[in-house]
Each structure stands twice: as C-alpha cells, then as structure tokens.
Amino acid sequence: DMERDTPQQVLTKSVWILPCPLQGHINPLLQLARALAGRGVHVVFLVPKATLPERSSLETPGLSVLALDDGLPPDRSRGSNIKDSFDSMNHMESAFVRLLDASRQGVACLIYDAFVAWAPKIASSLSIRSSCFFTSNATACAVVCHIPVLIDRGILPFRSDENAPLPTSEIQGIDGAPDLLPEEFPVCITFDATHFRYKFMAQLAKTLRNASSIIINTVEELEQEPIAALRASVPIYTVGPLLLLSGRPSRLAVNFWPEDDECLQWLDSQTPSSVLFVSFGSMASPSLHQFQELAMGLEASGQRFLWVVRPDSTEVPLQDALPVGFLERTKDRGFIISWGPQLLILSHRSIGGFLTHGGWNSITENLSTGNVPMVCWPHEAEQRLNRRLMCDMWNIGLRLQQKEDGIVAKEEIVRVISRLFHGNEARELKEASTHVVQLVTKAIAKGGSSSRNLQDFQRNFISV
Numbered sequence: 001d002m003e004r005d006t007p008q009q010v011l012t013k014s015v016w017i018l019p020c021p022l023q024g025h026i027n028p029l030l031q032l033a034r035a036l037a038g039r040g041v042h043v044v045f046l047v048p049k050a051t052l053p054e055r056s057s058l059e060t061p062g063l064s065v066l067a068l069d070d071g072l073p074p075d076r077s078r079g080s081n082i083k084d085s086f087d088s089m090n091h092m093e094s095a096f097v098r099l100l101d102a103s104r105q106g107v108a109c110l111i112y113d114a115f116v117a118w119a120p121k122i123a124s125s126l127s128i129r130s131s132c133f134f135t136s137n138a139t140a141c142a143v144v145c146h147i148p149v150l151i152d153r154g155i156l157p158f159r160s161d162e163n164a165p166l167p168t169s170e171i172q173g174i175d176g177a178p179d180l181l182p183e184e185f186p187v188c189i190t191f192d193a194t195h196f197r198y199k200f201m202a203q204l205a206k207t208l209r210n211a212s213s214i215i216i217n218t219v220e221e222l223e224q225e226p227i228a229a230l231r232a233s234v235p236i237y238t239v240g241p242l243l244l245l246s247g248r249p250s251r252l253a254v255n256f257w258p259e260d261d262e263c264l265q266w267l268d269s270q271t272p273s274s275v276l277f278v279s280f281g282s283m284a285s286p287s288l289h290q291f292q293e294l295a296m297g298l299e300a301s302g303q304r305f306l307w308v309v310r311p312d313s314t315e316v317p318l319q320d321a322l323p324v325g326f327l328e329r330t331k332d333r334g335f336i337i338s339w340g341p342q343l344l345i346l347s348h349r350s351i352g353g354f355l356t357h358g359g360w361n362s363i364t365e366n367l368s369t370g371n372v373p374m375v376c377w378p379h380e381a382e383q384r385l386n387r388r389l390m391c392d393m394w395n396i397g398l399r400l401q402q403k404e405d406g407i408v409a410k411e412e413i414v415r416v417i418s419r420l421f422h423g424n425e426a427r428e429l430k431e432a433s434t435h436v437v438q439l440v441t442k443a444i445a446k447g448g449s450s451s452r453n454l455q456d457f458q459r460n461f462i463s464v
C-alpha cells in the first residue's frame with residue numbers, strides 16, 4: 001500500500017495523536033499536536049466523546065479532532081478517578097481500530113500515550129509507524145523502564161500492602177537515575193502485585209521498553225544521564241517544554257472541570273509577586289486533616305493566596321472542610337477556586353510563589369511562564385521523584401517536613417511560605433531556576449536540542 005503513494009498523497013498524510021483521557025496527559029499531547037500543526041503537519045487528535053469540548057476551542061488550522069466512543073456516560077469518563085479513565089481508554093480500543101483501519105492510507109504515523117498499551121500493536125498490525133509519548137521526564141522514564149528488572153530480582157513489590165512501612169535503603173543500579181529511596185518510586189508499584197495499579201505500572205514498563213521510539217516532554221541539557229541510558233536501547237526525542245514549542249500560554253482547550261475566571265481580575269488587583277498559587281493538579285486529594293492544616297497554615301502565614309480546590313478533592317463539601325470562619329477571615333487576601341486557567345495564572349505578574357504537588361506539567365509550565373519559586377509537595381504517581389529532581393538536582397524547589405504521621409503541620413506551612421517569599425533561600429531558588437530557564441529557552445530556540453529533535457522526528461516519521 002505504501003508503495004502506491006504519490007508524493008502528493010504523502011504530503012496530505014496526517015499524524016494521529018492518541019492521549020490517555022486524563023487531564024495531565026491530554027494537556028502535553030495537545031501541546032505536541034499544536035507544535036506539529038504549527039510546523040505544517042496535519043494532526044488528528046483523538047479524544048473520548050465524553051471529554052470532547054466545544055470543537056471551536058480545540059480545532060485550529062492543521063489540527064482536527066476525532067471523538068472516540070468510550071461507551072461511558074459523559075460524567076464518568078471525566079475527572080480524577082484513574083480507574084474511570086482507564087475504563088474509558090480501554091472502551092475506546094474497538095472504535096479506534098475501526099477508524100484507523102478505515103483511514104490507514106492517510107496516516108503517516110501514530111503518536112500514542114505510553115498509558116495506552118494497546119495502541120502500538122494496532123498500528124503495527126496496520127503497517128503504520130508509531131511512536132510512544134511519555135508525559136513525565138526522562139528520569140521517570142528510566143525508572144519505569146527498570147521496573148521489570150526489579151520485579152525479576154524480587155525487589156518489587158517492596159511490601160505486602162499499602163499500609164506496611166517501606167524499606168529505607170536506597171535502590172542502586174538504575175541506569176541513568178540516581179540511587180533512589182523506595183519512597184521515591186510511584187507508590188502503586190511498591191505494594192500488592194495483584195492490584196490493578198501495580199499491574200498497570202508493570203505494563204507501562206513493557207510498553208516503553210517495546211516502543212520503537214519515545215517522545216519526552218523534557219530538555220536534553222537537563223537530563224543528560226537518563227536520556228543517554230534510554231538511548232542505549234531506544235531512540236529518544238526530547239521536545240520540551242512543549243508549552244513553549246506550541247505557542248503562547250492560553251486557556252486549556254480541554255478542561256475536565258469548569259474554569260473559574262474571576263481569579264484573573266482578582267490577581268489584577270494585587271501587587272506584583274505577592275500571591276502564592278496553590279494547586280495540586282488534576283488527581284491529588286489530601287486527607288481532610290491535611291487539608292485543614294494547609295488552610296490554617298495559609299491563614300497563619302499572612303501571605304496572599306490563590307488556592308485551587310477541586311470539588312472532588314475534599315472528602316466533604318468545601319464549606320465543611322474549611323476551618324470555621326476561614327473564608328470570612330481571609331476574604332481580603334485569599335481566593336479559592338475549583339479549577340482555573342493555570343497557564344494564565346502562572347503567567348500573571350501578581351503570582352510570587354507556587355505551592356505545587358510537583359506534577360511534571362505544573363513544573364514545566366511554571367518554568368515556561370512565570371518562573372516563580374516553588375515548594376514541592378508530592379502526593380502520588382512520580383511526584384516524589386520529581387521532587388528529587390527539583391529540590392536536590394536543580395535546586396528549584398523547597399521541600400516540606402512531614403510529622404511522623406505523614407501530616408505537614410500548619411507551622412511547617414507557615415515556615416515554608418516565609419522561606420519562599422523572603423530572604424536568601426528565595427533568592428537562591430530564583431537564581432537556580434533562572435539558570436534552568438536559560439537552558440530551556442536555548443533548547444526551544446532555532447538550532448536548540450528540542451527544536452532539532454522535533455524536526456528530526458518530523459523528518460523520520462512524518463515526511464518520509
């Protein structure tokens with residue numbers, strides 16, 4: 001079939017992009033879609049029907065959208081429940097096979113999220129080239145690729161159940177990664193090999209190891225060792241930060257929760273660099289006890305704050321979760337929203353610090369926009385590993401001390417906010433992250449590593 005293509009047909013071929021239907025996955029893949037569309041490639045972006053926003057906000061020149069039937073009622077496939085997202089993703093397989101089969105003549109290659117394990121097999125059965133996309137950094141990719149080795153050696157799972165303590169000695173010998181404490185691994189791979197999330201991680205490792213190439217939203221100059229280690233077995237295209245390659249920061253085209261916009265006007269009325277932005281991404285849900293300590297800490301700090309509290313992230317309605325009288329007492333200097341235009345918020349001159357869970361998108365978005373000093377408060381997934389990179393390797397974030405029961409106390413929150421906004425440490429953080437931003441800016445400029453890699457990818461997978 002390929003041989004019959006005329007040059008004209010080749011030019012009109014599209015790249016199909018298949019994300020896992022999670023907010024933190026759709027966002028970077030949509031940025032990749034826009035980066036390619038901006039370079040003259042026609043891109044088809046696939047989303048589950050239930051997640052489909054108004055088309056007008058998503059479709060841009062060179063980018064079309066295909067909705068896949070995921071067989072779930074609209075409200076089930078949105079949100080932070082990972083099981084629902086996986087169900088939605090797996091339900092899409094048959095619709096995807098039919099569509100791809102029907103369109104195969106026009107498809108130059110498939111870029112699939114590493115979370116969608118079934119995608120590469122389908123592409124290869126239809127003789128379509130494919131490349132894997134990993135949403136996090138190269139260090140996390142190297143660690144995940146090492147999981148099968150640790151399973152074979154009987155080192156994983158580290159413990160029998162989620163509540164058992166983790167061993168405290170470091171795991172050595174992960175190619176390209178520093179020695180890691182067991183607590184720095186994604187929690188779900190540390191216990192119960194029969195749990196669906198454990199099996200999912202083991203599968204993710206296989207998907208990455210079998211990929212014919214992996215696209216990563218990172219920058220070569222930041223992660224040379226893990227990238228070199230990965231390249232020993234698979235071609236790696238680092239193309240980060242995608243936000244900068246894809247155009248100006250704007251609103252998300254696909255929002256899993258309605259955006260609250262009023263916060264932008266509120267930010268307009270604040271003094272420069274005075275507001276702490278508090279956001280834990282699309283999945284993390286602190287316990288009620290922890291939530292209340294955070295609220296008390298924000299109040300006691302005296303700092304201005306803009307706090308994202310997703311409706312599904314508190315165990316009880318917000319009013320009941322907050323300390324009595326909190327909203328009244330903080331109304332002149334605090335603003336709570338359920339979901340916001342994070343890119344516009346981070347770009348706003350009133351923001352002076354970012355208390356983040358350390359999701360890879362949040363970190364790279366901040367480096368790409370406001371570049372404000374960060375506190376990293378990991379909750380789950382690979383966020384503890386991200387903290388290691390941020391706080392120990394690049395020195396662009398502060399850590400929080402937990403008490404023995406795992407809770408970060410109000411006093412610690414007050415202390416870290418003060419360190420973030422005042423004094424030497426704040427200055428050092430700013431200097432280090434300015435250095436990182438310089439590397440990153442160079443990488444996306446003409447001739448820089450990310451921009452070259454995107455070009456190479458285009459040449460190797462799309463234009464041929």
Ligand code: UDX
Binds near residue numbers: 280281
């Ligand atoms: C998770 C992992 O933590 C992350 O490292 C991985 O790469 C993807 O899966 P998540 O927990 O959602 O992601 O965090 P993050 O990676 O920070 O992504 C959250 C996204 O939601 C960001 O793009 C952020 O801009 C957006 N967001 C968040 C909003 O648009 N509005 C908000 O109010 C909060």
